[in-house]
Every structure is written in structure tokens, then in C-alpha cells.
Amino acid sequence: MNMGIKLVIVDDAPFIREVLRHIFEMTEIEVVGEAQDGTEAVSIVGRLRPQIVLMDIVMPKMSGIEATIEILKDLPDTKIIACSTLDQNNMVMRALESGCCNYISKPFKSEEVLAAVRSAAEAGHKEVGP
Numbered sequence: 292m293n294m295g296i297k298l299v300i301v302d303d304a305p306f307i308r309e310v311l312r313h314i315f316e317m318t319e320i321e322v323v324g325e326a327q328d329g330t331e332a333v334s335i336v337g338r339l340r341p342q343i344v345l346m347d348i349v350m351p352k353m354s355g356i357e358a359t360i361e362i363l364k365d366l367p368d369t370k371i372i373a374c375s376t377l378d379q380n381n382m383v384m385r386a387l388e389s390g391c392c393n394y395i396s397k398p399f400k401s402e403e404v405l406a407a408v409r410s411a412a413e414a415g416h417k418e419v420g421p
């Protein structure tokens with residue numbers, strides 16, 4: 292079976308972080324940390340080295356786009372999934388250009404979130420080795 296997938300949740304809204312945490316309960320996906328802005332995201336991801344990051348785009352201090360660029364400089368194998376609202380299409384384009392591997396839209400549907408995380412983890416696994 293799958294090894295556990297370690298994931299960090301980044302969003303400035305506590306409610307959104309709670310919704311996401313709830314989606315991963317009783318799955319093989321382990322939420323190892325949370326951050327509420329881009330600066331915190333860069334430091335927590337640097338310390339915890341999760342395979343996957345769910346990255347809100349619009350946040351105070353440092354945006355998800357800037358945080359993605361910073362994280363991928365040091366940890367290029369990290370799979371970062373952008374989290375956007377449906378009216379943020381330009382932002383999604385910029386997030387993908389900055390290195391996010393995929394995106395999911397709010398309001399979140401559990402199956403979509405889980406599918407995005409699992410496929411990102413799978414892609415990361417294939418890159419790592421035979």
C-alpha cells in the first residue's frame with residue numbers, strides 16, 4: 292500500500308485550513324504542519340520537508356506565488372498545489388508559471404483535493420527513482 296504522504300497546508304483563513312485538515316482525516320495523507328502566510332510557509336516547508344504543499348495564492352506578507360518560487364529554489368522536488376477561488380484565473384496562470392504542479396478551486400470538493408494530492412505524490416515518487 293501507499294506510504295504516508297506528508298503534506299503542509301498554507302492558507303491565511305483558519306476555516307479553510309480546518310476544512311482541508313478534515314478532508315485528510317482517515318486517509319494515508321498526514322498533515323504535518325500549517326502556515327498562515329507565505330513567509331511562514333517558506334520556513335515551515337524548509338524545516339519539515341513535506342512532499343506536498345497546498346498553497347493559497349492570496350495571503351498577507353508574502354503571496355503563495357512568491358512563496359512557491361522561494362520554496363522551489365531550495366527544494367525543487369516539492370509538489371506545490373495552488374489553491375484558488377474561481378474568480379482568480381490570472382492568479383492560477385501565474386501560480387503554474389511559478390512552478391505549482393496543479394491547482395484546486397475553492398470551495399473544495401474532497402474527492403478533487405484527494406485526487407490532486409495523490410497524483411502529485413505519485414508524480415513525485417516516479418521522479419525520485421526506479
Ligand SMILES: [Mg+2]
Pocket residue numbers: 302303304347348349350
Ligand atoms: Mg487567502
